[in-house]
Amino acid sequence: MIVRKLQECEQSARFIKDPKGDWDSTRMLLKEDGMGFSFHITTIYSGADFMLHYQNHLESVYCISGRGEVETLNDGVKYPITPGTIYILDQHDRHQLRAFEEMKMACVFNPPLNGTEVHNAEGAYELNAEPICE
Numbered sequence: 001m002i003v004r005k006l007q008e009c010e011q012s013a014r015f016i017k018d019p020k021g022d023w024d025s026t027r028m029l030l031k032e033d034g035m036g037f038s039f040h041i042t043t044i045y046s047g048a049d050f051m052l053h054y055q056n057h058l059e060s061v062y063c064i065s066g067r068g069e070v071e072t073l074n075d076g077v078k079y080p081i082t083p084g085t086i087y088i089l090d091q092h093d094r095h096q097l098r099a100f101e102e103m104k105m106a107c108v109f110n111p112p113l114n115g116t117e118v119h120n121a122e123g124a125y126e127l128n129a130e131p132i133c134e
């Protein structure tokens, strides 16, 4: 069994800050753990408004706290995000994420992240990112 604590992960290389300043992500479970998915606690900063398109991954996002919206860009539908909402990107949906206040999210990725991924110009994560070094 593996046991980790968020506060310890936040103080380690598992804590990744978005170079564009929209979010940070504490990657508590990664590919090297062999579970077939990764699990992250993500903070989306208040006022963030950015496009994502996970062409290489499926992602589910559960809102723990905060308020915002996600818009699917193929049809312009906006879905409110409040605590208790999960959105599931089962179609590799291109989407816009907006945080009206800081949001804490629990995120699961399949295939699992290696650990150091940040978004490329298309809002995707590459599959060949470096693993984290602890």
Ligand code: 9YT
Residues within 6 Å of the ligand: 023, 024, 025, 026, 040, 041, 042, 052, 059, 061, 097, 105, 107
């Ligand atoms: C909701 C979302 O995709 N935010 C960007 C960060 C991502 N959740 C991650 O890498 O943990």
